[in-house]
Amino acid sequence: MSFDAVVFAGIGKTFADGTQALNDVSFTVAAGEFCVILGPSGSGKSTLLRTVNGLAVPDAGCIVLSGEALTPITLPRLRRRVAMIYQQFALVNRASVAHNVIAGALPATPTLRAVLGLFGAKDKQKACDLLAAVGLAPEHLTRRVSELSGGQQQRVGIARAFMADPTAILADEPVASLDPRTSRDIMTLLRREARERGATVLCSLHQLDLAMEFADRIVALRNGEAIFNGPPSAFTASVETRIYAVDKARAS
Amino acid sequence: MTGASLAERRAVAGWAFPRWLETRTLVVILLAVGLLIQTGRHVEVDRMVRLTGDALMAAAGLDVDSQVARGVEKIAGSLFPLQVAKRTDISRIEGFDRTELPLLAHIETVAHQVERMNPETLTMEAHTETVEFLVEPVGYLIHVAAKLVETLEIALWGTVIAIVMSAPLAFFSASNLTLNRYTYMIARALVSGLRAVPELVSALFLVMAYGFGPIAGVLALAIYSAGFLGKFFAEDIENSDVKPQEALRAIGANKLKVLCHAILPDVMPQYIAYALYVLDRNVRTATVIGIVGAGGIGQELKGRFDMFNYSHVGTILVAIFVMVFVIDQLAARLRRRYL
Numbered sequence A: 001m002s003f004d005a006v007v008f009a010g011i012g013k014t015f016a017d018g019t020q021a022l023n024d025v026s027f028t029v030a031a032g033e034f035c036v037i038l039g040p041s042g043s044g045k046s047t048l049l050r051t052v053n054g055l056a057v058p059d060a061g062c063i064v065l066s067g068e069a070l071t072p073i074t075l076p077r078l079r080r081r082v083a084m085i086y087q088q089f090a091l092v093n094r095a096s097v098a099h100n101v102i103a104g105a106l107p108a109t110p111t112l113r114a115v116l117g118l119f120g121a122k123d124k125q126k127a128c129d130l131l132a133a134v135g136l137a138p139e140h141l142t143r144r145v146s147e148l149s150g151g152q153q154q155r156v157g158i159a160r161a162f163m164a165d166p167t168a169i170l171a172d173e174p175v176a177s178l179d180p181r182t183s184r185d186i187m188t189l190l191r192r193e194a195r196e197r198g199a200t201v202l203c204s205l206h207q208l209d210l211a212m213e214f215a216d217r218i219v220a221l222r223n224g225e226a227i228f229n230g231p232p233s234a235f236t237a238s239v240e241t242r243i244y245a246v247d248k249a250r251a252s
Numbered sequence B: 001m002t003g004a005s006l007a008e009r010r011a012v013a014g015w016a017f018p019r020w021l022e023t024r025t026l027v028v029i030l031l032a033v034g035l036l037i038q039t040g041r042h043v044e045v046d047r048m049v050r051l052t053g054d055a056l057m058a059a060a061g062l063d064v065d066s067q068v069a070r071g072v073e074k075i076a077g078s079l080f081p082l083q084v085a086k087r088t089d090i091s092r093i094e095g096f097d098r099t100e101l102p103l104l105a106h107i108e109t110v111a112h113q114v115e116r117m118n119p120e121t122l123t124m125e126a127h128t129e130t131v132e133f134l135v136e137p138v139g140y141l142i143h144v145a146a147k148l149v150e151t152l153e154i155a156l157w158g159t160v161i162a163i164v165m166s167a168p169l170a171f172f173s174a175s176n177l178t179l180n181r182y183t184y185m186i187a188r189a190l191v192s193g194l195r196a197v198p199e200l201v202s203a204l205f206l207v208m209a210y211g212f213g214p215i216a217g218v219l220a221l222a223i224y225s226a227g228f229l230g231k232f233f234a235e236d237i238e239n240s241d242v243k244p245q246e247a248l249r250a251i252g253a254n255k256l257k258v259l260c261h262a263i264l265p266d267v268m269p270q271y272i273a274y275a276l277y278v279l280d281r282n283v284r285t286a287t288v289i290g291i292v293g294a295g296g297i298g299q300e301l302k303g304r305f306d307m308f309n310y311s312h313v314g315t316i317l318v319a320i321f322v323m324v325f326v327i328d329q330l331a332a333r334l335r336r337r338y339l
Helices: A045-052 A075-081 A097-108 A111-116 A121-133 A150-163 A180-197 A208-214 A237-244 B002-013 B023-042 B045-059 B067-079 B139-173 B181-196 B199-210 B214-239 B242-250 B255-292 B297-306 B310-338
Strands: A006-014 A020-029 A034-038 A060-065 A082-085 A168-172 A200-205 A217-222 A225-230 B086-089 B106-117 B124-136
Touching (some): A006 A045, A020 A045, A020 A060, A020 A217, A034 A045, A034 A208, A075 A082, A082 B242, A097 A150, A097 B242, A097 B255, A111 B255, A150 A180, A168 A180, A180 A208, A200 A208, A217 A237, A225 A237, B045 B067, B067 B310, B086 B139, B139 B181, B139 B255, B139 B297, B139 B310, B199 B214, B214 B255
Parallel strands (some): A020 A225, A034 A217, A082 A168, A168 A200
Antiparallel strands (some): A006 A060, A217 A225, B106 B124
């Protein structure tokens, strides 16, 4: 149980085609918090999350994980304790559930053993425990991922994320392709497991109601700028209007 | 009036629905037609149509002189009846044991008159000579079956070696897996190079190197198929789902781990399908490359053809047809069930 604190300091990112995805984003997520990044499509939520595990490299600013700055040198070590959950699940569809979950233990497995598929008994036990914890049944183990429902696939994704004992979890729109009821179940599960297993969560969402219900902290993005940072109780209707206000310059 | 105002409105809005046939498409079609006419003249498509028409009319019973129909008749006449039995001159069998004949076999004695000069009288005298033959009623069928099995074995081993060779080629010639620009270029060049030599041509040279027999056949098939499988497998790897690969890379898994646990499970079913297709194709090709001496049924076919044993050739052709048909059906059924 060693939650990571995540500090974003002046993060900026402009893509090669000239789109400015992030502009001077600064905020701090305390250890153990469940932080929801809220914002409409294209506001930079995914890019912000992806800077934490090096899938996107910021042009400006710095990310600090529990006192250690993210640099090309520290990234290979730090990214091992940062798990990610994806909107489209990012599972190997043709592989079994068991295979997909144990893949989360790959970074810590020696390469030769990993190539031969020889995972330790401890990892196997952990995979089973995690699958049970996320609410799947033993008969799902050998099932192909493509045969599962969307909600079940995301449960597999969550189980995989916890395989490497992460201290921070990036959830990129984890429930965007699920129905409202399943969305709530998945969010509950993610929050509970993260708390029990010691992971700070950064979760991007576009559903305001889910954010209000699950977040300890809400950070609202609009056109790559953080325009709100605070607890759900401070998130007022006027902030909501500002987030979703039609950008005159963009729409025309 | 209404039309004009509609057109005006469209122009104002800046929307124009794409035309059904654009000028560029039309030009391409015209060029293609021109190319077909020009090349058709070179390969005598007009004569082909005329000859085929004559043959069809002759087949329909019309009184037309058809070169093709005569040719077909001649072939059919010499191929049938098919050769089933095997007759061997007993004097040419080493260590022949009369008491233990092969299954179903019997001995046939043929007596014939031979005029031979008597060196003392210098006159031609008639002699009766007897030649004994060992007749095996289905002997030739068994021989052909053995050659077919050899052909299948050549195809199988050609495919197995190709699969083994193609795996590293594919990894290095997939742009998302290769080590650097040079390994990529070398692997790509190898893959194209292997595919550039048709099996029949490489078999011709391999027969010179390894001598007549199945080794040349196996290698000829392996070389071409490795290029084929390498190319398609590499394309599959490049097109495999990137999201699970990214997910594993994001938590710090190295290239080899990503390959084994995100890419391979994704592309494996497709790769197995390609390998089966190549096996299927190699069975057919293995019959052909035997003609240049690379073993199997083709070698038997070529030998019989050169000795004018057309009834044997007929048996071989029918056997090849049956084998290819059976394998086609089997492969289709397997594919339907498992892929």
